[in-house]
Amino acid sequence: MTEQxxxxxxxxxSYTRMIEPRLLLSDFLRQEIGLTGTHVGCEHGVCGACxxxxxxxxxxxxxxxxxxxxxxxxxxxxxxxxxxxxxxVQEAFRQHHGLQCGFCTPGFIMAIxxxxxxxxxxxxxxxxEALSGNICRCTGYEHIVNxxxxxxxxxxxxx
Amino acid sequence: MKPAPFDxxxxxxxxxxxxxLAASGGDGKIIAGGQSLMPMINFRLVKPTILVDIxxxxxxxxxxxxxxxxxxxxxxxxxxxxxxxxxxxxxxxLQDAMHHVAHLTVRNRGTFCGSVCHADPAAEMPMMxxxxxxxxxAWSVRGERQIAASDxxxxxxxxxxEPDEFVTSIEIDTLKPDTGWGFEExxxxxxxxxxxxxxxxxxIEDGVARSVRFALMGVGETPLRLAAIEEIIDGxxxxxxxxxxxxxxxxxxxxxxxxxxxxxxxxxxxAGALARRALRDAWKxxxxxxxxxxx
Ligand SMILES: Cc1cc2nc3c(=O)[nH]c(=O)nc-3n(C[C@H](O)[C@H](O)[C@H](O)COP(=O)(O)OP(=O)(O)OC[C@H]3O[C@@H](n4cnc5c(N)ncnc54)[C@H](O)[C@@H]3O)c2cc1C
Ligand code: FES
Ligand code: FES
Numbered sequence: 001m002t003e004q005x006x007x008x009x010x011x012x013x014s015y016t017r018m019i020e021p022r023l024l025l026s027d028f029l030r031q032e033i034g035l036t037g038t039h040v041g042c043e044h045g046v047c048g049a050c051x052x053x054x055x056x057x058x059x060x061x062x063x064x065x066x067x068x069x070x071x072x073x074x075x076x077x078x079x080x081x082x083x084x085x086x087x088x089v090q091e092a093f094r095q096h097h098g099l100q101c102g103f104c105t106p107g108f109i110m111a112i113x114x115x116x117x118x119x120x121x122x123x124x125x126x127x128x129e130a131l132s133g134n135i136c137r138c139t140g141y142e143h144i145v146n147x148x149x150x151x152x153x154x155x156x157x158x159x
Numbered sequence: 160m161k162p163a164p165f166d167x168x169x170x171x172x173x174x175x176x177x178x179x180l181a182a183s184g185g186d187g188k189i190i191a192g193g194q195s196l197m198p199m200i201n202f203r204l205v206k207p208t209i210l211v212d213i214x215x216x217x218x219x220x221x222x223x224x225x226x227x228x229x230x231x232x233x234x235x236x237x238x239x240x241x242x243x244x245x246x247x248x249x250x251x252x253l254q255d256a257m258h259h260v261a262h263l264t265v266r267n268r269g270t271f272c273g274s275v276c277h278a279d280p281a282a283e284m285p286m287m288x289x290x291x292x293x294x295x296x297a298w299s300v301r302g303e304r305q306i307a308a309s310d311x312x313x314x315x316x317x318x319x320x321e322p323d324e325f326v327t328s329i330e331i332d333t334l335k336p337d338t339g340w341g342f343e344e345x346x347x348x349x350x351x352x353x354x355x356x357x358x359x360x361x362x363i364e365d366g367v368a369r370s371v372r373f374a375l376m377g378v379g380e381t382p383l384r385l386a387a388i389e390e391i392i393d394g395x396x397x398x399x400x401x402x403x404x405x406x407x408x409x410x411x412x413x414x415x416x417x418x419x420x421x422x423x424x425x426x427x428x429x430a431g432a433l434a435r436r437a438l439r440d441a442w443k444x445x446x447x448x449x450x451x452x453x454x
Contacts, residue, residue, distance in 0.1 A: 004167065021167030021210065024201070043160065044198035045265065057238075057267040063197040064268070067167050068190075068212060111264055119263065132349040133262025 006070040010035065011079030021067050026050045028066035029076060037077035037106050041135075048134030051107040052076050058114035077106035080113070089113055089151060096147035100138035108134045112148055121152035162200045166209040170216055173298055177325050179211045181300045185322040189213055191233060191273035194265050211325075219327060224249065228330045237266035237274075249333035250291075252340035252360060256283045259342075262350040272326045275311075278318045278381070281352040283344070285312055286382035290358050290374040291331035297324040312381035336452055338362050338370070339445025341437030345429050347420070353377040354421045355429035357437040361392065363445045368392050373438075378415040378430045387412065388434075397442035405438065406431035 007016040010033060017032050024043075029035045029052070041047035043062045050061040053075035081087030086094060089109050099105040108131070115121060115130040127148050128141075136144065170176035180187045188207035190196055191214070199205040213219065219232035222243050229250060231240065240246055241257035260266060260274070260283050274284040275295065288295075293308035297320055311319045320326070334340060344356035355377040361368045371389040376382040388405055395401050415426035 002166070020164065022162040022164050024161070027161075043201045045194060048262075048264065051264055058264040059268055060194075060264060062201065063193050065167070065190075065193070065197075065210075068169075068193075068214065070169070114267075115263065129258075129349055130263055133264045 004067060006067055008066075008069045008071065009073045011074070011076060019066050021065060023066045024062055025052070025054075025064040025066045025069050025074075026061035028069075029061060029074070032066075035076055035078050039103055039106055041103070041107075046135070047104070047107070048111060049104055049107040051110045051134065053110055053114055056114075056117070058111045075110070075113070077109055080109065089116070089147075092147040092151050093144070096143045096150065098139060098144040098147040104134060104136040104138075108136065108144060112151070115148075116151060116155055118158070120158050121148060121155075122157065124149070127152065160201055160203060163203050163206045165200075165207050167212065168209060169212045169214070172216060173325065173327060176211050176213055176216065177299050177323065179209060180323040180325060183207075183209050183211075183323075187211055187323075189276075189325060191276075192236060192269035194261070194269035195273065195277045195279070213325070222246065224333065225330075227333050227335070229333055230328050230330045231271045232328050233270065233272045233326055235271050237261070237269045237271065238263065240271050241266065250331070252334065252342055252358065253287055253291075253331075255340075255342045256287050256358065259283055259344045259346070259353065259356070260350075265350075272329055275329055276318055276320065276326055278312050278314075278316050279352065280315045280380055280382065281354075281356075281377045282382075283353070283356065283376070286356065286358060286374050286376040288329060288331060289382050289384045290360070290372050292372075294330045295326055296328050296330070297326050299324045309384065315380045334360060335362065335370075337445065337448050337450060339441040339443065339448055341440030341444070343433040343437040343440070345433060355415075355426050355433055357430065357433040359434075359437045359441045361397075361438075361441050361445055363442070363449050367394050367396055368442070368445075369394070373434075375409075375413075375430055375434070378413050378426050385409075385412075392438070397438055402435045402438060405434055409434060 003018045026040050029038045039049040041049035045060050045063045052061045055072050081090050121127050168179050186208040190210045190212050219234040221232045223230045275288050289308045295306045340360045342358045344353045346353045359373045361371045371392045373388045374384045409431050413427050415423045417423045
């Protein structure tokens with residue numbers, strides 16, 4: 001239970017902290033470094049609200065220990081843009097009404113950031129499969145699918 | 160909820176990992192992808208005194224082919240298995256099965272070996288390991304031992320490992336070029352655990368099915384490899400009347416549970432329907448691949 005030192009990069013900035021091994025990455029982001037854009041819904045991997053990008057691939061931050069992230073590069077919603085200057089995925093969500101309460105949105109956007117880099121999203125079936133790991137209780141998903149369809153079209157086929 | 164306190168070791172080698180497990184006197188746990196273990200730790204269903212993280216041990220992140228077997232290392236993640244070229248060429252049924260495992264984000268972290276060790280009765284990889292005559296290689300301070308898949312799954316979430324054993328790799332059969340296969344699963348939503356699932360492989364020789372493998376999951380405490388069903392099919396043409404015989408046999412034989420997700424009757428019905436579809440697919444594919452050899 002002794003605290004251990006970790007250093008990791010979040011959105012390009014390096015952070016070093018002494019932490020207990022049991023600290024979840026989601027709580028590290030929210031409580032240790034104050035990035036509360038990463039949301040916590042279920043804490044058992046089901047809802048996807050806590051999704052971040054870890055070394056280039058999306059991951060549940062509630063199923064990752066902060067200590068396991070030693071030496072890694074994390075991307076969170078804060079790294080993609082802010083209210084004054086939305087990132088491309090955020091902007092597509094705004095245009096297509098891909099959010100209502102917004103609780104699920106950071107998780108969707110981080111998952112989609114990974115999918116746009118690594119997965120074919122040519123058909124609606126592929127898009128819906130890619131989104132299946134995130135739960136939204138408001139939108140009925142249709143508007144989110146519309147946003148992703150536009151982003152996928154813009155990206156073109158995966159190389 | 161938040162986890163109870165524990166110590167943590169990022170092991171650098173197999174020997175460091177097994178020594179830490181042995182020293183913990185049975186209260187230590189390995190963490191691989193964490194996609195099944197962390198939910199249980201967060202809910203304090205499991206309270207290990209130490210977590211031994213195997214993700215930083217070198218050399219375990221490989222899929223290798225040795226003769227007609229694939230060896231999958233302990234840190235090979237689901238997404239890697241799903242996109243691996245050896246799997247694509249020699250084990251298309253595994254690639255198909257992978258698409259039913261959870262969601263892309265979970266597949267980025269979860270491992271093949273972790274899933275087999277977790278031994279969930281409604282999980283795909285334990286069933287595939289049983290179907291494909293898997294051999295589990297486990298290390299401890301006492302050395303290495305091999306466990307046949309048929310001896311590995313003892314109950315729901317119960318495997319044959321000692322508490323201080325570490326699975327370093329699992330070997331499974333590849334499919335011969337003339338082998339057809341079928342994989343059919345039913346779940347409520349994309350990526351959910353299966354209510355029932357059937358997987359089968361067979362070859363056609365002189366117009367009849369040979370080398371039949373048949374397995375089910377979601378309908379018992381462990382995945383099931385059903386020799387009795389394999390015997391019904393062996394030496395026959397897969398016809399609708401043979402499929403009737405298979406579903407009747409399954410109906411007599413299976414004792415699924417009723418739970419929140421489905422009644423026993425519904426599960427039995429699903430198992431029969433999925434078995435029929437999987438066998439039809441396997442027969443069709445074997446017919447297309449008939450007579451093919453390695454070159
Ligand atoms: C939302 C969600 C949906 C899911 N849906 C599915 C699904 O549809 N089908 C499915 O099959 N799975 C599903 N899973 C589980 C997922 O596949 C896990 O990745 C897998 O079950 C466990 O692999 P892991 O590497 O994450 O293991 P971990 O969670 O790290 O470990 C699981 C258990 O195995 C032990 N263990 C792990 N590796 C070893 C080893 N090398 N040697 C000895 N013991 C070991 C651990 O100590 C632990 O007890 C789902 C998970 C989530 C969060
Ligand atoms: S909070 Fe992590 S998946 Fe729900
Ligand atoms: S916008 Fe409210 S949960 Fe998705």
